[in-house]
Amino acid sequence: MSRTLTLAAAQYPIEFIGNWDNYRAKIQEMVDAALGAGANFLLFPEYFSMELASLFEPEVYRSLSDQLEALQSLHEPFIELFSEQARRHQLHILAGTFPVRQDDGRYLNRAWLFRPDGSRDYQDKLQMTRFESEQWLISAGNEIRVLDTEFGKVGVSICYDSEFPIIARAQVEQGAELILVPSCTDTEAGYNRVRIGCRARALENQCFVAQSPTIGRADWSEAVDINTGRAAIYTPVDYGYPDNGVLAQGSTDVAGWVVAELDLDTLAKVRREGQVFNHRDWPSQFRFD
Numbered sequence: 001m002s003r004t005l006t007l008a009a010a011q012y013p014i015e016f017i018g019n020w021d022n023y024r025a026k027i028q029e030m031v032d033a034a035l036g037a038g039a040n041f042l043l044f045p046e047y048f049s050m051e052l053a054s055l056f057e058p059e060v061y062r063s064l065s066d067q068l069e070a071l072q073s074l075h076e077p078f079i080e081l082f083s084e085q086a087r088r089h090q091l092h093i094l095a096g097t098f099p100v101r102q103d104d105g106r107y108l109n110r111a112w113l114f115r116p117d118g119s120r121d122y123q124d125k126l127q128m129t130r131f132e133s134e135q136w137l138i139s140a141g142n143e144i145r146v147l148d149t150e151f152g153k154v155g156v157s158i159c160y161d162s163e164f165p166i167i168a169r170a171q172v173e174q175g176a177e178l179i180l181v182p183s184c185t186d187t188e189a190g191y192n193r194v195r196i197g198c199r200a201r202a203l204e205n206q207c208f209v210a211q212s213p214t215i216g217r218a219d220w221s222e223a224v225d226i227n228t229g230r231a232a233i234y235t236p237v238d239y240g241y242p243d244n245g246v247l248a249q250g251s252t253d254v255a256g257w258v259v260a261e262l263d264l265d266t267l268a269k270v271r272r273e274g275q276v277f278n279h280r281d282w283p284s285q286f287r288f289d
Contacts, residue, residue: 003264005092005151007178008039008257009212009231011250012096014224016054020074023052024081030257031085037259041151044096045212046109046125046159046184049078050224062222064136072101079112079120086114092149096182096212097125097158099138106139111156111182113147121147123156127164136223146174152264159183162197162211165204169282172205177264181211186226195232199245202234206271206279208247208262209234215253231258238274240266 010030017023034042052074053061060066075098082095093114100110109125109132124141125132132138144167146153155171155178162168162181171179181198185191194211202209213229232249235241248260271279 003151004261005041005264006037006039006259006261007041007043007210007233008034008037008259009043009210009233009250010045010048010257011213011215011229011231011253011255012045012048013216013255014048014051014214014218014221014227015216016218016220017051018054020055020077023055027081027085031089031091034257034259035089035091037257039257039259040090041092041094041149043094043180043210043212044182045214045229046097046111046182047099047224048096048182048184048214049098050221051218052078053221053223058220061220064222067223068099068101068107068136068138071099075100082112082114083118083120086116087118090116092116092151094156094180094182102139107137108141109138109158110141111158111180113149113154113156115149121145123147123158125158125161126167127160129160144170146171146176152177154178154180156180156182157197157201159185159194162194162201162209164197165201168201168205168207168209172207172279177207177267178262179205179207179209181209183211183229184214184224184227185229188228191229194229198232199234202245203237204278204282206236206238206274207267208264215255228253233258233260233262236267236270236274236278238270238276240270
């Protein structure tokens with residue numbers, strides 16, 4: 001099993017797509033660009049799928065509730081598109097998030113992982129922002145999971161989830177060495193909350209953390225009208241890594257990919273021989289029931 005991957009984290013521009021062919025062409029263009037950069041693992045942002053609401057009438061994409069219902073007709077085509085891309089190009093793709101209606105009528109914010117062999121898995125968002133829970137009425141998931149890849153196990157902490165140490169720690173304790181953070185933030189403060197959370201999770205767990213944001217304005221959208229952030233890949237702050245723990249980072253509001261090679265085997269050495277032992281010294285003695 002290879003333990004080295006080349007990860008591409010998207011700075012994804014939310015746009016008015018208008019029809020499915022345009023969406024397919026946009027995704028293909030982005031995948032081709034990542035492949036050209038040598039990537040074999042792609043990370044898209046939270047709620048990047050919401051631009052698909054532009055395929056419907058204005059009264060739909062301007063309504064928080066109506067767009068969720070309408071998008072369910074595109075869930076299967078969305079899955080087929082990214083599954084096809086993963087199989088054809090032998091990629092792992094964390095396809096951001098898509099709000100998925102459950103049998104009881106609730107919507108969960110679900111991040112799908114597509115593998116080269118055609119299989120897929122998911123992590124639901126666990127901590128909801130005030131906008132999600134109070135205005136959009138999207139519900140929280142209830143299971144912290146780890147997802148298998150050919151490189152090892154990865155965790156997914158969706159946007160706000162990254163600000164809660166216990167989520168990433170549970171994934172790391174289940175074997176995750178890479179935490180993927182698809183994000184969607186409309187202010188610099190929101191972006192920085194997620195960024196700071198990502199860097200802290202990399203520090204305290206001595207693991208890689210990658211963040212992928214939506215960018216740009218979509219005044220037509222009730223859900224993702226303003227988007228800001230910078231994609232980045234963070235590392236432990238220790239031997240062999242950048243002194244500030246930032247391996248790669250994008251420029252503000254520039255669409256494209258941030259790409260870096262990650263050697264997962266080096267994490268074991270840092271955890272074993274590093275300047276500090278954050279991963280080992282997680283303060284289990286201070287846990288309270």
